[in-house]
Amino acid sequence: MAEETSSDFTPETLSNGEDTSPAIGLISQYVKDLSFENPNAPAVYQWQAAPQIDVQFNIGADGVGENLFEVTLKIDVTSKADEGTAFVIELKYAGLFGVRNVPEDQLQPFFLAEAPRILFPFARRVVADAVRDGGFPPLLLEPIDFHGLFLQQAQAQAEGQGDIPTPVGQA
Template identity: 45%
Template sequence: MAENENGAAPQQPVMPQMKVLGQFIRDLSFENILARKPIEGEVQPDIQVQVALDGRKRGEGNQYEVVSKFNVTSKNKGSDTVLFVLELEYAGLFQIDNVPNEQLHPFLLIECPRMLFPFVRRIVSDVTRDGGFPPLNLDNIDFVALYRQQLAQRQQTQAAEKTPAN
């Protein structure tokens, strides 16, 4: 190993480390509205997916909980009649080391949900299939864009709260 001018070995950059300690469904709801009130004519589903993310520190050490909240609504294109509604909160417990504090928030809300997403996709597919519909395979989610969007919304909300009412 090469030594630097002081005779010490050069410092290797410390790489961020993430370990999934656990993952679980925190809340799951599926409502098959089509089964209660059938629709006349052809059904052309229009799927809307809303995603929200939340992360927080857990107790001592570098453990964090990240929750991905999915709200999936399927409506009939012609009539806007709701076919089904699926709500899923999927949580992951993570041990995160060597991430600077200023990068921790984006790391929690981008990298952690990205690790959990394949499991969420499978759950959504299984639940919609078991609920009487074709399996819904969610498209990939750009968690970087989602993070930036949520950050912009939070900044707008804070700016609106600071603006005095006329």
């Protein structure tokens, strides 16, 4: 008779059939807020100098119900040339995540590293489309290593620099 082995990935099931294994799932994702400003149109389309692009981002997570969390990826982009501001875009792109049986110490790494990684490609497309719709070439944001940024921030806090408020990331 063969001996049965179990793996760490087998869901734990109670005798009543309840699944107690940890799970997180994306329920929905959406544009929460979008603003595109083109303050110097139509003159901006005559400018010859290449603009300087400044990209800032931030991540927030809020409980919105029992076992429900909203993770928001905020992206601010400013394009400036010598003549002035070409465009400004502000995007809040959010995802609604359902959480079940996840230890408390595992939530922050998920919300600040993994959830933004899931949301970023969609937010990136919204930014590119909005910039293109504003009359400029699409702006394709570089991929962001959210996991690496989270680890840097966690290490800084562990080394006693946690009193200084640091943004989750900047690009």
